[in-house]
Amino acid sequence: MTINSLNFLLFFVVIYFFYNFPLREKTTAQNWLLLISSYIFYGIANWKMIPLLLCSTLIFYILGILISTSSEKKSSLFTTTGVVAGIGLLLYFKYLNFFIESFSTLFNSIGLKANWGTFNIILPLGISFFTFRLISYIIETYRGKIEPTRDFVVFANYIAFFPTIISGPIDRPNNFIPQLEKKRTFNYNLTVDGFRQILWGMFKKMVIADNLAIFINNTWSDIPNQSGSTLIITSILYSIQMYTDFSGYSDMAIGVGKILGFRITKNFNYPFFARNVAEYWRNWHISLTSWLTDYVFMPLNVKFRNLGKQGLILAIVINMVIVGLWHGANWTYGAFGLYHGLLFIPLIISGAFFKKKKLKTTKLGLPTLNDFFKILGTFTLVTIGLIIFRSENIHQLNNYISGLLNLTDFFTTTDYSKIKPIIPFILIMFIIEWRKKDSEFALSSLGREWHFSLRWIMYYMILFSIFWLSGKEQQFIYFQF
Amino acid sequence: MKNLIKKVFFFSTPPIIALISIGFIVDGTTDAFYIRFTTPKQQSLILGTSRAAQALQPIVFKKVLKKDIYNYSFTGTQSPFGKIYYESIKQKHNKAKNGIFIIAIDPWSISSQCENPNDLSSFRENNLCLDNTYLVDIKPNYQYLYKNLEGKYKDIFIPPTNYMYLHTDGWLEIKDLAMDSLSILRRTDVKINTYRNEMLPKSKFSTTRLLYLKKTVSYLKEFGEVYLVRIPIHDRMMQIENDLMPNFNIKIKEVQAISNGYIDLTTRNGEFKYLDGTHLHQDSGKKVSIILANWIKNQQKKNKY
Amino acid sequence: MGNNETLSQVQNIFRDELDNENIVLTEETTANDIEEWDSLTHIMLVVAIEKHFKIKFTSKEILSWKNVFGMIENITSKQG
Numbered sequence: 054m055t056i057n058s059l060n061f062l063l064f065f066v067v068i069y070f071f072y073n074f075p076l077r078e079k080t081t082a083q084n085w086l087l088l089i090s091s092y093i094f095y096g097i098a099n100w101k102m103i104p105l106l107l108c109s110t111l112i113f114y115i116l117g118i119l120i121s122t123s124s125e126k127k128s129s130l131f132t133t134t135g136v137v138a139g140i141g142l143l144l145y146f147k148y149l150n151f152f153i154e155s156f157s158t159l160f161n162s163i164g165l166k167a168n169w170g171t172f173n174i175i176l177p178l179g180i181s182f183f184t185f186r187l188i189s190y191i192i193e194t195y196r197g198k199i200e201p202t203r204d205f206v207v208f209a210n211y212i213a214f215f216p217t218i219i220s221g222p223i224d225r226p227n228n229f230i231p232q233l234e235k236k237r238t239f240n241y242n243l244t245v246d247g248f249r250q251i252l253w254g255m256f257k258k259m260v261i262a263d264n265l266a267i268f269i270n271n272t273w274s275d276i277p278n279q280s281g282s283t284l285i286i287t288s289i290l291y292s293i294q295m296y297t298d299f300s301g302y303s304d305m306a307i308g309v310g311k312i313l314g315f316r317i318t319k320n321f322n323y324p325f326f327a328r329n330v331a332e333y334w335r336n337w338h339i340s341l342t343s344w345l346t347d348y349v350f351m352p353l354n355v356k357f358r359n360l361g362k363q364g365l366i367l368a369i370v371i372n373m374v375i376v377g378l379w380h381g382a383n384w385t386y387g388a389f390g391l392y393h394g395l396l397f398i399p400l401i402i403s404g405a406f407f408k409k410k411k412l413k414t415t416k417l418g419l420p421t422l423n424d425f426f427k428i429l430g431t432f433t434l435v436t437i438g439l440i441i442f443r444s445e446n447i448h449q450l451n452n453y454i455s456g457l458l459n460l461t462d463f464f465t466t467t468d469y470s471k472i473k474p475i476i477p478f479i480l481i482m483f484i485i486e487w488r489k490k491d492s493e494f495a496l497s498s499l500g501r502e503w504h505f506s507l508r509w510i511m512y513y514m515i516l517f518s519i520f521w522l523s524g525k526e527q528q529f530i531y532f533q534f
Numbered sequence: 535m536k537n538l539i540k541k542v543f544f545f546s547t548p549p550i551i552a553l554i555s556i557g558f559i560v561d562g563t564t565d566a567f568y569i570r571f572t573t574p575k576q577q578s579l580i581l582g583t584s585r586a587a588q589a590l591q592p593i594v595f596k597k598v599l600k601k602d603i604y605n606y607s608f609t610g611t612q613s614p615f616g617k618i619y620y621e622s623i624k625q626k627h628n629k630a631k632n633g634i635f636i637i638a639i640d641p642w643s644i645s646s647q648c649e650n651p652n653d654l655s656s657f658r659e660n661n662l663c664l665d666n667t668y669l670v671d672i673k674p675n676y677q678y679l680y681k682n683l684e685g686k687y688k689d690i691f692i693p694p695t696n697y698m699y700l701h702t703d704g705w706l707e708i709k710d711l712a713m714d715s716l717s718i719l720r721r722t723d724v725k726i727n728t729y730r731n732e733m734l735p736k737s738k739f740s741t742t743r744l745l746y747l748k749k750t751v752s753y754l755k756e757f758g759e760v761y762l763v764r765i766p767i768h769d770r771m772m773q774i775e776n777d778l779m780p781n782f783n784i785k786i787k788e789v790q791a792i793s794n795g796y797i798d799l800t801t802r803n804g805e806f807k808y809l810d811g812t813h814l815h816q817d818s819g820k821k822v823s824i825i826l827a828n829w830i831k832n833q834q835k836k837n838k839y
Numbered sequence: 840m841g842n843n844e845t846l847s848q849v850q851n852i853f854r855d856e857l858d859n860e861n862i863v864l865t866e867e868t869t870a871n872d873i874e875e876w877d878s879l880t881h882i883m884l885v886v887a888i889e890k891h892f893k894i895k896f897t898s899k900e901i902l903s904w905k906n907v908f909g910m911i912e913n914i915t916s917k918q919g
Contacts, residue, residue, distance in 0.1 A: 059680065073535065196899070196902055196903045197903055198903075239535050239538075241535075241537060241538055244538060245538070245541075346878060347878075350878075351878055351881075351882075351902065352898055352902065354878075354879075354882050355882060355885070355898045355901050355902065356898065358882050358885060358886050359886065365882075406879070407879055407880065409877075509545065512545075513548065513549065516549060520687055521687060521688050522688075523684070523685060
């Protein structure tokens with residue numbers, strides 16, 4: 054069940070009742086409640102994979118304790134074993150068939166017969182997310198940044214926490230485990246902030262993303278018959294869909310966490326206002342990119358530190374290719390990563406990569422002309438990258454790009470009737486997010502200085518737009534990651 | 535905490551009231567099915583697909599047969615014969631005796647378009663309104679609205695089309711469609727092409743569906759008289775149906791045997807006017823209803839002796 | 840070399856590499872306290888420190904420093 058469903062609402066109301074009334078401030082009991090709920094939640098989606106989740110949790114829990122109590126040599130061995138096991142798990146479920154097919158194709162293309170069948174592997178929901186939590190735990194323990202927990206319920210909650218298990222954000226143990234260990238007292242402001250964040254997330258996902266999806270899917274299913282202008286517009290809308298879909302779902306997950314008294318890590322920080330690709334990646338799917346930065350990029354960087362700028366470039370490119378491939382088993386994901394990695398090169402050479410200047414606005418609250426063009430340029434580069442991302446193969450990518458550039462019948466329109474009502478909402482969303490880009494999320498501070506009745510009217514209007522316009526339930530794009 | 539509960543309560547009250555009142559605004563212009571789930575259980579039923587939904591008018595039958603009869607037909611996608619329609623019919627019937635049941639049959643409603651035409655789990659009506667609406671006689675029917683109108687709530691306030699109205703007796707009235715020969719031809723061409731090029735190649739006779747048709751007839755026979763009818767269609771559609779099932783009348787012989795009679799009105803296809811080759815214009819539908827009602831009356835007289 | 844001497848040399852390296860003459864380091868200083876000190880500039884600092892003190896750190900050491908004190912400890916232990 055997804056967070057924006059009636060079933061989830063009922064599920065959550067029941068949990069919340071027990072969490073706050075009989076079990077109020079009884080941390081251990083609350084943790085048991087959360088754990089059982091998380092496993093029920095996961096089981097409803099995917100009960101066959103519960104043994105996998107439970108066993109891997111148990112193994113890594115034990116590893117954590119072993120790492121912190123063993124000698125340097127042994128703990129190094131345990132850590133390596135854990136990391137390899139975690140990555141192995143991910144490789145097996147997500148990429149094995151891809152490897153088999155790719156090697157088959159490769160062997161066939163050079164004349165060697167290879168008819169290897171692929172396995173019937175069912176992808177466990179959320180595997181790309183919870184394996185990363187497991188790996189992060191043992192690395193942080195090994196590096197001495199955290200003490201492994203002796204409370205299995207706490208640890209199991211960290212791995213399986215239901216708001217975030219299916220699609221993140223990916224919390225680090227440093228931030229999350231202490232929150233599970235200490236007493237959580239009812240916090241009115243945090244709870245209400247959580248509601249606001251859920252509302253905003255629902256708006257972005259259900260009003261904008263789900264409606265764009267239908268149009269975009271239609272275009273992509275019939276690329277050769279689309280005009281250049283349609284393909285360009287579709288690519289822009291796809292970037293918007295990706296953002297509203299994923300940041301919307303993250304907002305909902307974080308909001309639910311807040312209502313339970315947890316501060317889940319941020320996942321998006323207005324990435325489309327970025328002035329270069331480096332800034333974009335610091336603000337897009339932050340929990341993933343920071344994970345890879347800490348565990349892939351930094352170690353590579355340290356290894357290559359004597360190669361100067363070339364070392365840095367190499368580390369970035371490898372890192373970005375992995376970012377791409379994390380999304381799925383397809384060469385186009387790797388190409389997407391490579392594309393972005395290469396875009397970093399001019400930034401590194403010019404030194405812009407290292408600068409993190411805050412975005413300043415003019416007196417009217419608008420960006421400076423310089424910044425405006427940088428934002429537009431970055432958005433364009435990102436949009437091109439997303440065309441690569443969404444292509445299923447080189448053939449389709451080629452069709453799309455050549456279709457884009459085809460000047461014949463360039464302006465022929467397609468049926469935009471389903472999209473037209475959504476455009477005003479997209480504009481409203483961007484304007485609100487621009488005005489509130491210093492807030493954790495846009496709706497957090499919007500209207501706080503107004504009279505409560507006005508603010509409530511705004512919330513009702515948002516609710517109404519969700520009711521009126523919510524598109525057919527679109528399978529959340531990041532679901533099978 | 536008390537503060538939060540108060541706030542949540544006050545904040546949610548207006549939307550909840552609004553949602554509840556929506557149930558009272560939905561009517562026959564919202565969609566082609568809702569009304570049928572809001573009327574009480576019925577003694578007599580008209581069953582079949584959209585041909586029956588649009589052609590067979592309960593008012594006519596009431597006049598001739600002196601009985602209230604309810605049109606519980608849907609579409610070729612929602613209500614072909616199968617477990618789902620069968621169970622829903624059982625739900626809609628009020629278990630009273632002496633009912634009259636008119637079942638419109640055609641090759642499509644005993645065919646499937648899936649790989650295995652007898653595989654219940656891949657039937658086209660799965661997860662649609664007859665499958666997911668548990669209570670079929672409650673007004674307002676929030677369960678139906680929640681499960682089937684998702685994404686289309688604006689249709690409640692702004693009718694999606696001006697051509698359709700679902701009456702409280704289950705008759706789906708189609709009106710104001712352009713009836714000049716060019717418009718009719720255009721609509722017919724589209725329909726015929728879809729059936730011939732997309733549906734015919736994939737359709738296969740389903741013994742499971744025939745079985746459920748039989749089950750439906752047997753079940754309803756406990757509660758009254760069951761009559762079978764093949765509603766007239768345009769000859770162009772007739773050709774396609776003959777291609778699909780040239781021996782249709784033979785195939786349904788066992789079902790005919792346990793019914794109170796079967797009338798094949800496709801012998802009179804040319805006498806009627808169609809909107810699009812498969813649905814009768816309401817005037818012709820009225821005519822067909824009269825013919826059928828009188829035929830039933832005759833059957834009843836015959837069966838008395 | 841005493842810790843204070845090491846600290847002041849490291850402070851100079853920070854000031855040079857991060858282009859900020861106002862940086863003041865204590866043993867408790869962490870990356871959170873200095874705006875310019877992030878994961879990227881961290882590497883630059885490491886390279887500069889290694890060059891200046893003519894030592895080599897291991898990856899584990901570099902990635903395990905929690906604050907300046909950790910850095911100093913490693914530096915002095917390597918100088919013998």
